Amino acid sequence: MTNIPETGRTSRITIRLVVIQILVFSLLLTLGGRLWYLQIRQGDEFAAEAAGNHVQQVVQPAVRGSILDARGVPLADNETRLVVSADRTELGRLPDDGEAVLASLAELLGMPVEEVTNRVRLCDAETPQPCWNGSPYQPIPITDEATTQQALQIRERAEDFPGISAEPTAVRRYPSPEGANTAQVLGYLSPVTDEEVEETEDTDAPLLRSDQIGRSGLERAYDSYLRGRAGVTRYEVDKFGSVLGEAESEPGEAGANLVTSIDARVQAVVEDELAQAMEAARDEFDDISGRNYEADAGAAIVLENDTGRVVAMASAPDYDPNVWVGGISAREYERLTDEDAHNPLLNRAIQGQGPPGSTFKVITATAAVNAGHDFDDTYDCSSSYSVGGQSFRNFESSSYGPITLGQAIEVSCNTVFYGIAHQEWLADGGTDPVDNPDDWLFRTAHDFGLGQPTGIDLPNEAAGRIPDREWKQDYWEANEETWCDIADSDRQDYEARIARENCTEGMNMRAGDMLNFSIGQGDVLVTPIQLATVYAALGNGGTLYTPTVGRAVIAADGEVIEEFEPQPSGQLPADEETLGNLRDATAAVMTTGSAAWRFGGWPQSEIPLRGKTGTAEASGDQQTTSWLATYSDDYTVVMTISQAGTGSGASGPAVRNIWEAIYGVGDDGSVDPDAALLPEPNRDLPRIDENGTIVPEQDEQPAQRREE
Structure with missing residues (x-):
């Protein structure tokens, strides 16, 4: 048996103790750091989450304001319907993700299973409509046309329909008074998305996951007025979901009504x-x-x-x-x-x-007068006008000989306006324009408000287009490469010939461009x-x-x-x-x-x-x-x-x-x-009674007739 010196054994024991001390110290340091991170760095966040776990909120959706015509007749209002909804969270806890429940529900409601399934799936970039583009944590409506019997069966057989609810709910209605759809003007609603909720969290009017908002038309333009504010009641609950007491509540506020100028x-x-x-x-x-x-x-x-x-x-x-x-x-x-x-x-x-087309001629006539052409002078109304080897003809009228600008508007003579446009084009230098050309036709069209949105209080208005010199240059720069690629090819068709011309001259304001512009043709859009x-x-x-x-x-x-x-x-x-x-x-x-x-x-x-x-x-x-x-x-x-x-x-x-x-x-x-429906414009708002109700004019007419 080999004898180990006492000093060697002591040295090894000392090393082991040091290593153990380092390990213990490292462990304590790690635990302390983690404790600091959880308690200090993320303490507020976890405290809020912990509080959230013990507070549940009940949202009472606000009644959306009505959209009324000029006489107070509803174009969009609300009615109470039995709405059947599905809770995706609860369905997701089932072994089959709720497929059997949705199939049974479809049979009860008399709807195709595929339609019910599609309505509760979540929208994304790859999912086509119909789908749910609102929050996945709020009930998803499947139908608002449930019968009383169907609603009772769902509620009485709750064990057969977990995650399914049937409740009377105020839903939007478009009554089409007098048969007037007004569809594109009114627009429509859809649920808010999580992104929209997050974007409005710090605003004066935050969106709730239960909200619906306007997506087009007046519903969108006046959404902040119409939507109102949902009522929210928060309850303290224990880990079993039992209510311990009411934490706080925010009273709801009904949306305001929008009176329109529509009759x-x-x-x-x-x-x-x-x-x-x-x-x-x-x-x-x-x-x-x-x-x-x-x-x-x-x-x-x-x-x-x-x-x-x-x-x-x-x-x-x-x-x-x-x-x-x-x-x-x-x-x-x-x-x-x-x-x-x-x-x-x-x-x-x-x-x-x-x-x-020729509705544009009132603008061209105004430009002509501003450029120095007399309204009452005579201008040749021939059957066609030739420039650069191309013939531009009258479309709606024949040859009338010498006529005034007023008569040219009356009979819609194109060639009178061709002649004026050509003269103005030449005065501005033709294809080699002078510095700061007058451009009376373009300038006048802009002054008539064309080429830009009118500013109407409806979303997504188009701007139209006045194809002036600036637009011409921008358009050429955007298409030059394509035109020149075609020009370099062996193609000989019409498109290729135009491309070759545009490749080298597409930035120029040509005589033909001006002639077409003068009668509202060519690249003009309104x-x-x-x-x-x-x-x-x-x-x-x-x-x-x-x-x-x-x-x-x-x-x-x-x-x-x-x-x-x-x-x-x-x-x-x-x-x-x-x-x-x-x-x-x-x-x-x-x-x-x-x-x-x-x-x-x-x-x-x-x-x-x-x-x-x-x-x-x-x-x-x-x-x-x-x-x-x-x-x-x-x-x-x-x-x-x-x-x-x-x-x-x-x-x-x-x-x-x-x-x-x-x-x-x-x-x-x-x-x-x-x-006469409206022999003179309606200048007054509808009558509002002592209860704050807007009274449709049609309801007042019988009483007025009796008084007379």
Whole structure:
């Protein structure tokens, strides 16, 4: 046996003790650091979470405010329905993630299993509609059309339907008074997302996971007024969920009501006339394309001239806004978004853009006068105008010889405006422009408010386009590479020839560009609401107004929170003489000019009408678009129908019928004031009773008649 020296053994023991001490010290240090991190660094966060685990909140959704027409008639309000909802959290605890429960529920409700399943799945980038884009932690509505018997079965057989509830709930309703859908103007609601809740946490009006918010139209534009504030009651509970007491509560506040300038009666007429005009156009044969007109989309607007308030706004095709209530079905969503549906969700009155055709000529005529051309001079109205080897022809009219600018508007002579545009182009230097060219045509179009949004109180308004020199340069820079790639190829087709020209000269303002611009063709784009504001300004003496739909916000107790006054946005660049000449010329359009065949027998001496027809040509196999802009001393009515033919041909009868309904004009030209829907603009808000209730005018009429 080997003897180990005592000193060696002592040394090894000492080393072991030191190592053990280091390990113990390291462990204590680690535990201390972790304790500091949990208690100090994240103490507040965990304390809040711990408190949250012992506090549960019950949310009482606020009653959303109503949207009313100018007479107080509801366009959107609420009704109590039996809503069946699913709790994803509770369903997720089941072995099959709730598949069996949802299948049983679908059978009870008489709904396809797939539709029920789709409604409770969460939306993401790869999940198509329908799906739930709200918080996964709040009940997801499956249907708001449950019967009393179905609701009772769900509640009585709770063990068979875990995670499923059936409760009476106030849901949105779009009653379509007088048959007026007003779908694209009203918009729709959908649940808030987690991101939206987080974004508003530190604001004065935070969103709750149970909230629904407006996604388009007035529902979106005035959401902060309409939504109100949900009531929240917080309860202290133990770990078993038993209530220990009430922690605190925040009382709810009903949403305010929005009174609009829409008149539901006029709205219904405008929607119906637009739809009938499109139907009639589809029965007409187009000699140019060799097929019937497609008439695939359209829009119509009635505007108050001296306020800019919207009396009616229709977009076609339209849809029933109630399809969004309670969650849209897969079949309905596919129908609305199908390519053949022509996008009924689009509000073409403010988002539809296209060349305005000859309705643009009032702008060109104003530019001509401002550039020094006399309104009453004579200009040659030939059948065509040639420049650079290309012939530009009249579309709606024949050769009239020497005529004035007013007569050129009356008969819609293109070549008069071609000649003026060509002269102005040459005066500015042609393809080699002078420094700071006058650009009267472009400048005047901008001064008429075109090329920018009107500022209407509806979301996603399109800006239109005035293709001036700046736009031309930007467009060329954006497309130069593509054009030049085509130019370098061996292609010899029409597109290749145009690409070669654009590759080297696309930044230049060419004579043809100016000629097309002068009659509202080429790259010019306007929206119906822009054109309506232009003609309303002609009707009121030259003031451009920001168009509005909202008239006033009224609290649930009847207090007027805010009343929206008309907002002027500019003045037309025309003196009184020019405005008078334009009014005379547009009056002649209706009596002896291009719209006369549609307005024969109109009581012009009692109710003067003025207007301008427009037929916008399209490229490729697209058919011409019909435009008709008309105005009285009180209102402006604009209608456009895509691929429907001429301005007066397709839109003329419908626009006349709208005017007849507004003023009570019969087929024989007689005026019946009792038949008039709105012979003068509505200047007053609806009556509010002593309880704060907004009283629809239609409810007052019988009493008024009895008093008389």
